[in-house]
Amino acid sequence: MDSITQALLGATVQASLLGRWQGRKALLYGAVLGTLPDLDVVIDYGDAIADMTYHRGFSHSLFVLSTLAVVLAWLARRIRPDPAYSGMRLFLTVWLVLVTHVLLDAFTSYGTQLFWPLTTPPVAWSSVFIIDPLYSIPLLLAVLVGAIAGLKGRSPRLAGVALALSTVYLGFTLAGKQMAEQRVETVMAEQGIQASQIFSTPTPFNSLLWRVIVIDDDRYHEALVSWFDDRPPELVAIPRGKQLAAVLSESPQHARLQWFTGGVLRYDEVAGQLLVTDVRLGMTGFHPFRFALAERNSAEWRLIPFVDRLPAERGDMSRLKEIWQRIWHQQPGLPLAEWAAELNRR
Template structure:
């Protein structure tokens, strides 16, 4: 989820923590727990700083180790320990328990996005992405804001947040039902589809579609059960050649391949250079595919420049390649 949603979730968990007598009856513990749930709801996303290095490292590691099973166990210990230094009168056990819940909820809700997490590490490095909730879901965010406002104006926080989470559970179930209906509609539209990826958008009934059959890739949108296909690409394997091998060894290309399950490729000669491009088919926007990886190579198959990330125009991509030598 986005930062704003994680923040309101952390505050809501701090309110729900008042159901715990050890928290409700002890102001120091209540203050510490509120800090713990807010910080805990943000901590796993500290790996966002990796973007300051480069996109390849960010793509490969964001929502990776910091969202893993060991991290879910270690974050609460670290956060609760630091908070306890500033609030030594707090009940350390209950501070740790509620901070742990905040960290767990952060990782858990991220699984429902199309980006997903490596939440099963170290047992598996597979990306777990259920794709039913958009990274920012205005309905889910709005529900939390309304509940927090109701609490702010005097309602009992335990009952208010409990009702919020009951409604949120039904909302998630509804999203799964809509996703299932969309997948069935896609299968009816593309009977030979072997793989179907349905990703949410900001709009409740609108979904992005990417599908793979034996011979083609399909890209489209769904509005409810109404399917519109925009593009159809012939499916062809990446050729084996010294040029391709050199390009795919580049760190930007490798990062893209570690993340993207459905993509197509292009190779072309540009002046005295070769260009190999990988294009993710899941994120079509305004007739453009913004998530790409590109490597340019010379006649000796040396990578001259490369880039991976989100680019919304060809001009900006070429500028990135000009100013980002390998």
Template sequence: MDSLTQIVLGAAVGEAVLGKKVGNKAMLYGAIAGTIPDLDTIVGKFLDPLTAIEIHRGISHSIVFSIVMAPILGWLVAQLHKKAQASWKDWSWLFFWGLVTHPLLDAHTTWGTQLFWPLDLRLAYQNIFVIDPLYTLPFLVFLILAMRLPKASKKRRKWNNLGLIVSSAYMVLTLVLKGISYQKFTEALANEKIEYTQIDTRPAAFNTILWYANIDVGDAYLLGDYSFFDSKPIRFKYVPKDRQLLGDYRDSETIKRLNKISNGWYAVEKRDSDLYYNDLRFGVYDLDAKDLRFVFSYQLIPDGETLEIEEAKRDPEAMKQVLKSLWDRIWGN
């Protein structure tokens, strides 16, 4: 999830663990704990693009990392606040829960997280977008209401607990909505007598009303969207896989690593003389556009017998139109 959401969650967890003893310090250090796992993005800036993608939400988003770092950070903070009513063990528990709830939340997004690192397993439930105001804003309001009250106040704990309950209830609701949308897509495929091997669904940006689906039909994919306000049948767009365009590079190390990142959901595209690797898990900017552009697209640059990659640049002006199209599409076809 986005940084603000992780800060809010970390602060609320810190308050739940230690707020009664140390007040707003619990929220402060909980917020810090909630941001630490995403420091892997800073490390990625010093690495090549492919390695940076691979390490994102890796070891720093694991239970192992939380277990190892919690007592270290707990000890450091205990030294800073020796007069506080909290012990080293108390601070360690705060950091453990602040660190571990970060990847637990990220596991609900499309990118997912390697919670059980070093096992080669990425959890990605794909039931919430990385930025969802309906999850974050109510949570933030309850947190602000709590932090304005004395640490011994029962109402303070009540507001904080309400924030945790409401946000968790919304997360459960998104799982229900994902299940309903999945059923709508499979019914549409059955009605059109389309045979497929896999289907992958996820919410559109900033909401859980509009949902997208990728359907594997062999040598191509079908892309579809469904809003809970739709009145017309679901329509699908055909996207050829075109993996033969990779030629001799199909078995290269770069393509193998990209395939692992995309979990096999990819199509190859030739634009002019350039070759692009499109990761389908994050969909396209505008499914109604004549010329589809994928959110995560990498230009493949031959370098002798190897391939280099460069992430396709995004057009800020085009993004404004995409947001307008998204808003219009949410309200039904």
């Protein structure tokens, strides 16, 4: 999730457990601690794919953060002990602030390596967009009220209510994800589509309209599904360029990217370069993670040893407005094939 939401979550967790003793400082401590796992973004891992796939690695490991919570609680108890609450309560607070950060990240589509150093694939439950106001607003209100009215000596009911509401909302997003996939699977069965993988994710800034990706060999299908649809979803076929992946059989960057994304990738040849796109993230035709992994020299392909991330557009307000209208109105459908084709014309 975005850093502001993570800071709000950390502040609310700490306020709910230690606010009555630490007062407003609990909000500050929790906010700082809640953003700590994301400090790995300052590390240069070597190239753009390494930076992408090693982010949310060791700093988001449940094993590492549990150990860190022990160390931080011990140091805090040694440097500035407070007899009003126990060391166990302090440890539990620090641990929950850190762990809720990475668990919330796992609800997004990016991929979070919760079990590092194990080589299991990253966890991406992909039920929440990276910025979701409906999740963040209860936490923001709790933090604002706590900062204005104070917390010391008070029962932290509002913080607890905010955490409960945000948690219930996460459950709602999981229900939406299941709804969208079930509707698409019904259409797949009717059309005889055999998918090697299905990936679903909410569209930008909401959890009412879902984007479902169906990997089908050399193409992938995209469908949009809203809670308010009254007709079966339309599956739009988009070329995937799978045959180009053979060029990258010796590329360690491609192997790393496949592992990180679960293979939800698209391949395009543009201006003599082989571009690989993570189509999980962003929106159809607007994907923030796109890389040139090989270039054509005469009739032969040559791997690019140092990989950069290509510039990406974020879309525009007119597209966002169309997506918002699609939540409430199934017809007319959005031109997904046209948007996907535009990706190679920028």
